[in-house]
Amino acid sequence: EADTNEKERPISEAGPIPDTHILVLDDDENVRNVTGRMLKRMGYHVTFAAEGMKAIEEYRFGQYDAVITDLTLPGGMGGEKVAQEILELNPQARLIVSSGYATGSIMANFKSYGFKGRLVKPYAYEDLRKILAEVLK
Numbered sequence: 324e325a326d327t328n329e330k331e332r333p334i335s336e337a338g339p340i341p342d343t344h345i346l347v348l349d350d351d352e353n354v355r356n357v358t359g360r361m362l363k364r365m366g367y368h369v370t371f372a373a374e375g376m377k378a379i380e381e382y383r384f385g386q387y388d389a390v391i392t393d394l395t396l397p398g399g400m401g402g403e404k405v406a407q408e409i410l411e412l413n414p415q416a417r418l419i420v421s422s423g424y425a426t427g428s429i430m431a432n433f434k435s436y437g438f439k440g441r442l443v444k445p446y447a448y449e450d451l452r453k454i455l456a457e458v459l460k
Contacts, residue, residue: 344367344370344388346387347369349371370385378390382413388417389419420438
């Protein structure tokens with residue numbers, strides 16, 4: 324779905340969002356690649372991190388309009404802790420939690436944990452586009 328020659332721009336209800344930067348945290352390289360292709364197709368600038376400390380470091384020194392973080396990161400800092408750290412840096416951070424476990428307490432009550440949106444894996448292009456439009460408006 325992510326592969327196409329069409330050039331799209333990020334769209335919100337108000338129209339295109341120029342120069343929007345998204346940070347993607349996921350330990351799975353395939354998920355990073357597919358999500359990255361989808362985001363780039365939408366016209367977003369994308370930075371990737373494979374582990375929590377790297378994502379926090381990227382956020383600290385970069386300018387990101389939204390962060391998509393996997394909830395479960397084996398052997399390292401998980402998405403919940405990453406979200407807490409990023410919210411300490413910026414209480415207005417736009418965080419989206421992503422997980423294949425849709426019934427977990429964090430996924431069910433994502434707003435209570437500071438997330439602005441949630442994506443259940445595997446997610447489709449349109450799901451990603453809609454969540455970002457909601458979170459970025």
